[in-house]
Amino acid sequence: METEQLQHFQTSGETWGKLAEKGKLPAVIDPRDLKGRKNLYIDILQKRAIQKALGKEKRKFILDFGCGSGRFSDLLVRRCEFMLGVEITKEMLDLAKDECEQKDIGLALFDGLNLPIKDEKVDAAISVTVLQYITDDSLLNRVLSEVQKSLKPGGKFICIEQVTKNKKRWQRDLKTYLHLFEQNNFKKVADYPIRKGHFLLLYPIYFGLIPKIFFKVVANFEMILRKIFRHSLRDYHEYFFEMKKI
Numbered sequence: 001m002e003t004e005q006l007q008h009f010q011t012s013g014e015t016w017g018k019l020a021e022k023g024k025l026p027a028v029i030d031p032r033d034l035k036g037r038k039n040l041y042i043d044i045l046q047k048r049a050i051q052k053a054l055g056k057e058k059r060k061f062i063l064d065f066g067c068g069s070g071r072f073s074d075l076l077v078r079r080c081e082f083m084l085g086v087e088i089t090k091e092m093l094d095l096a097k098d099e100c101e102q103k104d105i106g107l108a109l110f111d112g113l114n115l116p117i118k119d120e121k122v123d124a125a126i127s128v129t130v131l132q133y134i135t136d137d138s139l140l141n142r143v144l145s146e147v148q149k150s151l152k153p154g155g156k157f158i159c160i161e162q163v164t165k166n167k168k169r170w171q172r173d174l175k176t177y178l179h180l181f182e183q184n185n186f187k188k189v190a191d192y193p194i195r196k197g198h199f200l201l202l203y204p205i206y207f208g209l210i211p212k213i214f215f216k217v218v219a220n221f222e223m224i225l226r227k228i229f230r231h232s233l234r235d236y237h238e239y240f241f242e243m244k245k246i
């Protein structure tokens with residue numbers, strides 16, 4: 001892949017390769033969270049949302065698009081006969097390999113645009129905070145079209161991405177995501193916020209004032225709050241999207 005194109009798959013800060021050195025959660029959530037409490041909280045919350053959407057049904061083939069350090073593999077491997085994680089960053093994939101050593105899953109290095117999967121093979125695809133880093137809409141369109149092609153008709157695409165209404169922030173707005181999904185022949189099943197970027201309880205969590213044992217309860221509470229209060233104008237929200245291949 002051209003270097004110029006690869007840049008569209010990087011953050012504006014450290015490269016994914018460098019971030020991978022930081023370990024399973026800081027590599028893919030917040031690298032500055034040295035005590036790891038905030039990362040653990042976000043990990044728990046995101047997994048609850050994905051778990052709920054997948055239900056208990058066992059599928060044949062689940063794809064984790066941009067699997068990073070492989071933190072969803074435990075959850076996914078129990079819900080399918082075969083799980084494949086694809087990643088553009090070799091260092092992340094190495095981290096995922098250590099993480100997944102004991103499990104029967106596939107991990108593949110991906111060039112970012114051409115999925116190594118035959119068309120209409122995947123029952124469900126998940127992707128957590130990957131699309132938001134593909135800042136060029138036309139590249140994201142190509143990526144979404146690859147994911148769409150890999151899914152069986154009626155297959156689910158479940159993702160979590162940061163969304164904002166604040167034009168000064170770098171994240172996309174909700175409308176843009178929905179438009180991109182629609183353009184790629186996905187039908188919306190659900191979209192709702194699950195987490196607010198600067199949720200008040202995130203600070204006591206960060207400073208260790210809320211014991212880890214309560215993280216699940218706080219995560220459930222936050223997901224309920226987000227459904228009631230919807231979107232703030234200034235902050236970003238993490239949105240849960242469930243799409244279906246038409």
Ligand SMILES: C[S@@+](CC[C@H](N)C(=O)[O-])C[C@H]1O[C@@H](n2cnc3c(N)ncnc32)[C@H](O)[C@@H]1O
Pocket residue numbers: 009010016027028029065066067068069070071072086087088089092110111112113127128129130133134143
């Ligand atoms: C914030 S991390 C999230 C990783 C994982 N989904 C998680 O939530 O733990 C974003 C990941 O997306 C990967 N990535 C970025 N662009 C990609 C692309 N076009 N194809 C596959 N992976 C990509 C990066 O290498 C990085 O590991």
